[in-house]
Amino acid sequence: MKHYKTRQNYWMCGLAFTLALLIMACAGQYEDFRFPRESSTTKNGYPTPLSGNPLTKTPVIAKMQGVTLKEYPKHYDPAKESLADNEMRITVLGSGGPAPVRRAQAASGYLVELANGDNFIFDIGPGTSGNLYSMGVHPAYLDKVFINHLHLDHCGGIFPLFDAMGWARNTPLHVWGPSGSTPELGTKAFTENIRKAAEWHVQSKRKLLPTGGTTITCHEIDVSKFSPANPRQLVYDKNDVKIYAFPVVHCIDGSLGYRLEWKGLSFVYTADSEASTFEAEQAKGADVFIHEVFPSPEDFAAHTKMPLEHAENALGEHTLPNELGLIFSIAKPGVGVGSHYTLGDALIDNFFENVAKTYDGPVLLAHDLTVFNVTPEQIVIRQAKTSMLASVPNPPKLEGVDMNPGEPSDSKTPDWLIKTKIEK
Ligand SMILES: [Zn+2]
Numbered sequence: 001m002k003h004y005k006t007r008q009n010y011w012m013c014g015l016a017f018t019l020a021l022l023i024m025a026c027a028g029q030y031e032d033f034r035f036p037r038e039s040s041t042t043k044n045g046y047p048t049p050l051s052g053n054p055l056t057k058t059p060v061i062a063k064m065q066g067v068t069l070k071e072y073p074k075h076y077d078p079a080k081e082s083l084a085d086n087e088m089r090i091t092v093l094g095s096g097g098p099a100p101v102r103r104a105q106a107a108s109g110y111l112v113e114l115a116n117g118d119n120f121i122f123d124i125g126p127g128t129s130g131n132l133y134s135m136g137v138h139p140a141y142l143d144k145v146f147i148n149h150l151h152l153d154h155c156g157g158i159f160p161l162f163d164a165m166g167w168a169r170n171t172p173l174h175v176w177g178p179s180g181s182t183p184e185l186g187t188k189a190f191t192e193n194i195r196k197a198a199e200w201h202v203q204s205k206r207k208l209l210p211t212g213g214t215t216i217t218c219h220e221i222d223v224s225k226f227s228p229a230n231p232r233q234l235v236y237d238k239n240d241v242k243i244y245a246f247p248v249v250h251c252i253d254g255s256l257g258y259r260l261e262w263k264g265l266s267f268v269y270t271a272d273s274e275a276s277t278f279e280a281e282q283a284k285g286a287d288v289f290i291h292e293v294f295p296s297p298e299d300f301a302a303h304t305k306m307p308l309e310h311a312e313n314a315l316g317e318h319t320l321p322n323e324l325g326l327i328f329s330i331a332k333p334g335v336g337v338g339s340h341y342t343l344g345d346a347l348i349d350n351f352f353e354n355v356a357k358t359y360d361g362p363v364l365l366a367h368d369l370t371v372f373n374v375t376p377e378q379i380v381i382r383q384a385k386t387s388m389l390a391s392v393p394n395p396p397k398l399e400g401v402d403m404n405p406g407e408p409s410d411s412k413t414p415d416w417l418i419k420t421k422i423e424k
Pocket residue numbers: 149151250272
């Protein structure tokens with residue numbers, strides 16, 4: 001009898017679960033569990049992570065006087081919004097760091113979308129690809145990656161993007177990044193080794209899917225060419241989009257910042273770096289200036305459980321909130337953004353209190369899926385509300401792309417094992 005009751009309970013649970021799924025399906029969308037039912041604030045009145053609000057008190061920034069500002073929906077929904085002719089959208093794909101990657105904070109990554117249809121990825125850290133693919137952009141359009149430096153929290157998420165070959169991207173993946181002091185320290189060596197590490201993957205799929213996406217084209221930026229007389233290099237120049245690279249101070253030679261300019265709008269991203277007047281000069285007047293920032297060594301050690309001495313060593317290569325304020329006070333961006341920070345209620349207040357000691361302009365602390373809409377008139381900052389189960393949109397029609405599968409690999413499953421296959 002007892003056995004029967006247990007089975008009945010399982011059956012009832014199964015029915016309830018099925019009904020719940022049916023209700024969700026009928027509702028036509030899946031809940032994004034990043035958003036709780038109620039929003040909340042920190043002690044100092046800043047939105048908390050997961051509240052559905054960007055971490056700032058200035059979510060709307062007017063760039064000029066006397067113009068009517070455009071109203072946006074509370075959240076950005078990729079399925080419902082397109083860009084105006086002169087509009088840039090920047091999305092934080094990953095606001096965290098490596099220690100450790102968190103469910104709500106992927107490592108570094110940013111997507112820049114322009115109204116002309118161009119898309120650019122800046123850094124592709126672990127955990128960013130799920131956020132990237134939820135943004136309603138087909139992976140065939142996500143073929144330009146600019147890596148700031150080769151710490152794995154900035155480039156270690158490249159495999160899922162490379163793996164879009166065959167099913168989505170049938171043209172090479174283009175990767176820009178720094179050279180190093182020696183060839184093995186550069187982006188070319190990194191991309192060649194990524195491709196080599198994927199050899200089994202590529203060969204095993206060669207006869208099944210188009211092979212045009214199985215290559216990485218590296219555009220290595222020669223860091224030895226930078227000097228006070230040559231502070232930045234133009235590394236991308238197409239469709240009125242210009243992207244400049246400039247060096248920053250971080251660990252060893254080969255860490256970059258990037259500045260993207262299009263139709264008078266500008267985005268600057270310096271990933272890991274110690275505060276310097278040089279980088280602040282390169283970021284001058286940018287609409288959105290994203291710069292790394294870390295909590296104090298004591299707070300970082302508490303988060304990572306590493307010895308304080310090691311936390312102090314690591315943070316010697318990074319920027320603290322009061323130093324970030326000094327950088328912003330020179331660069332004077334439309335909005336200054338701290339990223340790569342450990343989010344938590346008390347640490348958020350700590351960030352804003354310390355930045356305010358040295359800077360009083362608009363500041364935001366990055367959170368995954370924070371979205372900036374930038375136009376000549378304004379900067380609007382919201383959180384994206386994307387589907388946790390997003391599929392990709394329709395693929396583009398690309399002319400002249402060979403969609404035929406390639407030659408099979410010489411490697412075969414052994415005959416004796418094949419003979420044991422169950423008939424389909
Ligand atoms: Zn780094």
